[in-house]
Amino acid sequence: MPHSHDHDDGPDDGHDDDTGHSHGHGHDHDHDHTPIQADEPTGHYHNLADAARELLIEKGYFDGSDVREMIERIDSRTPAIGASIVAKAWTDPSFKERLLTNGKKTLKDEMDIDVVVADLVVVENTEDVHNVVVCTLCSCYPVFVLGRPPDWYKSREYRSRVVRHPRQVLHEFGTEIGDDREVRVHDSTADMRYMVLPKRPAGTDGWSEEQLAGVIGRDSMIGVAEVELPN
Amino acid sequence: MTDDTRQHHDMGGLDAETVQPSTHEFEPWEKRIEALVRLLSLRQPPIITIDELRRGIEELPPEVYDGVSYYEKWIAGLTEILVEKDVLSREELDARMADVAARKAAGEPVVEKGVENSGGGA
Incomplete structure (x- = not known):
């Protein structure tokens, strides 16, 4: 479906290099802190997206596995x-x-x-x-x-x-x-x-x-x- | 219709440069934003419809519309509509963004376990 709207790509500052970790209450702090690097893009809109996703999950609209499954579902469409x-x-x-x-x-x-x-x-x-x-x-x-x-x-x-x-x-x-x-x-x-x-x-x-x-x-x-x- | 009546996003028929047949591999953060929109729009009843998202994006200031990347516009338009519909409040978004920024600065995880790497590449 697509959706959406709009248009073109301006400067694309996305460059994430995710490494696995958990989030939520009771953060697990056992993960490796050694190489300090930004795991996620830190721009305004990246933080806005992370904030919105967290809040929507907390409010019960969906959970993290729903996000993953939706990404996989769309990835499967080629x-x-x-x-x-x-x-x-x-x-x-x-x-x-x-x-x-x-x-x-x-x-x-x-x-x-x-x-x-x-x-x-x-x-x-x-x-x-x-x-x-x-x-x-x-x-x-x-x-x-x-x-x-x-x-x-x-x-x-x-x-x-x-x-x-x-x-x-x-x-x-x-x-x-x-x-x-x-x-x-x-x-x-x-x-x-x-x-x-x-x-x-x-x-x-x-x-x-x-x-x-x-x-x-x-x-x-x-x-x-x-x-x-x-x- | 004269161009005076056009909204910024309404560009059909205008002059523009040659089309560059560009594309890129979608980044995980882009796919997460796309998934948010789908999850909210495919619910019955939808939390937000695609038309509402479209309006949210069309109403972005022209400098944002032309100045940020595609999925950045999606999250900007999406959150405008979610605030308008009282799904989220501006205050809680602002507070959580500050919290997210602080966690990232501290090297703490932000993306939920199991979601962070999904869809890497394309």
Whole structure:
């Protein structure tokens, strides 16, 4: 799901080097104090995050294991999930129709993939149409299908320009869309996420879903690239 | 619509530099912030919705919006909304931040056991 909003990455002062330790009442002071080093980033927002997390745990909204499990859950979502969806759609026309009609329900019912956040609209690239996805207002992205978004997707440059000069932005990604194809840009929202169903490349007749999934990359499902076969 | 009517975050169609196809490995502290948002927004009923988080981020001052990193904006926007909704108070946040800073300065652990290394790398 993604979520969220907003945008780009400014200076990133995160640099943590966590080492294990406990926290809470009754601190365990047996840990090694020798090398004095900052275990956690100490900037204002890092401390704000730690303070908020501690307070929310103390108030009973969740516990530390919930935090860990959620991180692991999101870590498990990668572009490979999207690739498996695309490969299935390429090889099963009736699945593709259902996917394009009702993405979220079809993925849940037929692939046991929970989109989790928001609705999911899958848009198909064809000989006539090339689709590309953005979130101009923030950074909404189908996180539970494609994993966390790349930084450029959240950047001011991408959000500002792809809606006005999509062919030029695609060119900057090395993607040339011929004048005979319409380019459609889809602007995501907190409640509506898009994923591109790229065109199946020539030369893949008879390939298995697994073989096909192996050549489908993240950028082709955002729409800034097309699926190309390795040379 | 003239640009005078735009809010700061509303940048679709504006001029900007060439897109740099950048990304980075997410840091543990970034993943912890993301997990907080998900845990609160996926509860039924949600403590905070994604739209509310979005509003919290959009209302950050432009210098913060453009000046800090992505997940820093998330925690800034999230805590603004949590204070607004009386989930947390500004006073307890301020007090706990001072406590967190003091513990870090003393080399004491801050992140809960079992959470500290989760999601390292990506």
